Amino acid sequence: MTRRTLRRLLGRATLYAAAAALTAFAGFPFYWMLVTAFKQNRDLYVGASDLRHVPWVFNQSPTLDHVRLLLHGTEFPHWILNTLLIVAVVIAVTVALAVPAGYSLARLAGRWGERLGIAIFLTYLIPPTLLFIPFSRLVSLLGLQNSWGSLILIYPTLTIPFCTWLVMGFMRSVPWDIEEQAMIDGYSRLAVILKVVPRLIVPGILSVVVFAFTLVMQEFVYALTFISSVEKMTVSLGVPIALVRGDVYHWGALMAAALVTSVPIAIVYNLFLDRFIESFTMGAVKG
Amino acid sequence: MASVEIRNLRKKFGSVWAVDGVDLTIRDGEFLVLLGPSGCGKTTLLRSIAGLERPSAGEILIGGQRVDEDVPPRHRGIAMVFQSYALYPHRTVFENIAFPLRAAHAPRRNIEEKVRWAAGVFGISAYLDRYPRQLSGGERQRVALCRALVRDPKVLLLDEPLANLDAKLRNTARDELKRFQRQIGTTTVYVTHDQIEAMGLGDRVAIMDRGKVRQLGTPQRVYEDPDDTFVATFVGQPPMNLLRLCDGAGPPGTLLGFRPEHFLPRAVLRAAEDARSFRFHVRRVEYLGSDRYLYGTLPDQCDPSPTFIAKLPATIGTPVLEGEAYEFAVPVRALCYFDSTSGLRRRG
């Protein structure tokens, strides 16, 4: 074996080792969720000082008990429904406001478009943890405490800035010529916007829907601040806060809940990843 | 049909003047070509006529009516073909061509009739049910032209419509385009940076550089009688030779210009021909079949370093060897004089 092939082999091995290590670090909590969710309690609750019992694998046959408990013995199904309802409304509001705004910034606002766009994007950086206190004032003024109304009102402030930016970036990547051609062929601006643009902008809208979906699914701070009764909670709030029976953590059910919620979000998010990344880097690193 | 008149048009992008004071009159029924290097403002000028760009200053008149302020593109009576053709990807060829008619609320029967007629003229009747992505570049270009012409525009604007075609197709398309234009007689403004297209197509050619029109005239006039050194060197392949004179033959700061094809061995010219002779030291000979290009210097001139080019057609068989010097000459009627500072032509 020559030195070059040896070096290449070594390089390959390092690559695999690094890939495996990084993937393991990222994926380990999910593996742990999976194992915990299906282990029998006898297998689960063995102190870690007992070195003869290997916690990484199923020592006894897997069980669906925890999943059953989650679906029938807790409010989890309710939370899913609550979340989906809120998500639907927030997506509708976001699409209705952010899509026209993004289009306008990309196509109609001219010199001001760039600056306004960046200004709107920067509001995305104002974190919920700075705003939840004034919002709590606002929410009690409006009498929306402990209601979905508060979340539906507030979540669009999270989604609109980024989604406007997203649509703007998307429209910038679409050539103008089709719209201009339609204007020459006899459409007014308004007619172009109403009849030609919708077709062009569909992928942009899709990524807005996905982004708003994931953002609302992930939100914790506002839900924690404004929702107090268990049956009105969202998934990301209810699971860590209210899935505790008395003082006992049902880890199996908890992990099952975490797993079934996060994996679909991750899958959807992955589909649109490239578009999001392009927006995060402010369009600076297009290939 | 209509004339287009442009008066002192200016358009600024950021801090650049993309169009910087253009005066231009396009006559009724004329085929005018805007020719110039990349970035000289041709597209911007064309888009201003179309109403897609709002001029910073100046006026645009179509058919004698001022349009630059508040006549939107759809009311200007223009049609435009983009370089990309901008076909609506989700509509069939038929629907693409019918689009301007539908937008104008033309009666249904009329639409059908007109589309079929126009498709016939352009030879694309067989493709009416296809989608743009199912067409070749040349077919798309014809669909775009067809769509531009169905509603009888007063002015047809074309922005490098042949740029996306391969060389062979471009030749036939150019020929067809000229035929159609003659046939329908619509006032046409055609943008290109390809001088062969410009010379072959235009009734007149406007040569642009850095936002300004440097010369406007028939292809022949622009080629044979350039107004300044920019036009002289931009039009023609290889470009006109420019020689700095310092032997006191003309006023100080004079450039002498002559086309490579007029720069011939003295012996080839008739003896009686009034010609100016140069000793031409040939460095390199390029054999191109129909022509020979000779690259060399003029050692007897005050600045012997610049390279000059002579273009000998195959009909001139005079043997020429690399590294030798010969007596070459230019007929006096083919000489142009320019001012070396302003670049402008000196006449008389």
Added chain:
Amino acid sequence: MTRREPADPPASAQPALLARGTLADRGELLGGLMLAPALAYVALLAGIPFLLAIALSFSDATAGSLRFGWAGLRNYAAILSDPVFRRALWNTIVVTVGSQALVIVLATAAAQVFRASFPGKRVARFVLLLPWAVPVSLAAIAWEWIFDSTFSVINWTLKAAGLLHGWLYWLGEPTLALLAVIIVQAWRIFPFATVIVLAGLTSIPQEILEAATVDGAGFWRRLFQIELPLLLPVTSVAVLFGTVYTATDLGVVYVLTGGGPANSTHVLPTLAFQRGILGADLGQGAAIAVFLLPLLLVVAILMLRLARHTEVGVR
């Protein structure tokens, strides 16, 4: 310019009039109308609360009543002399800096790995991105279980490997708890940073790297002298976002430790929540949260700079 064309015929005397534009042709007007609702929403529901947050920090407002009295700097004086607040401020800095340092290392390494192609890369990439897509609170609860005082799988593994002889009470001891928070924050942010760096990596023209290879640069020289400098702007974007996400995050600490033991692991957001919402002292809560502002300001300014420079930097 000399024009020696024959004079043009005068335009026909009475041209047919071309129609003028209507409101539907006015691009700026339509643009304004389309932008206004979003702008109004954001201004009303992010801009005003933002100002209100600052105003509240100077007031003695409580959640119980709608009274709103001027308190001057009293809230600030109170929190600045409060050791719990100072600890929280310090923790915020430690967690943010610590986790972002980890993120830079992990993301740079991961980007190098994931630009190569290897079998199973698609699956690996999906797994790598899971932490970024999963809701923070659910991730935190999973980590709480991982760090559990009795059942911690980490402890078992360390012991089984012979590396640990005593016992680690991950969430029960301030230093370890902070370490746990740093690990979780880094775990959550680095996939995101990786994809951004990866995007930057693919935008470096391949020829530059090939030229460097031809010039005799090995892997490490290429990495440190060419790629990393070229990647600096993109990496900064990732780190700036990471900084905001970490410093302003409430979920991880709230779920993992709840600020305990004995208020030793609070960060600014959790303390603001405890005082402002649970303790109903809106004024003090707001004052604590306002300490996030200088950080956000710096980030925003750096972002604006980068937005201007990256285009040149990366291309």
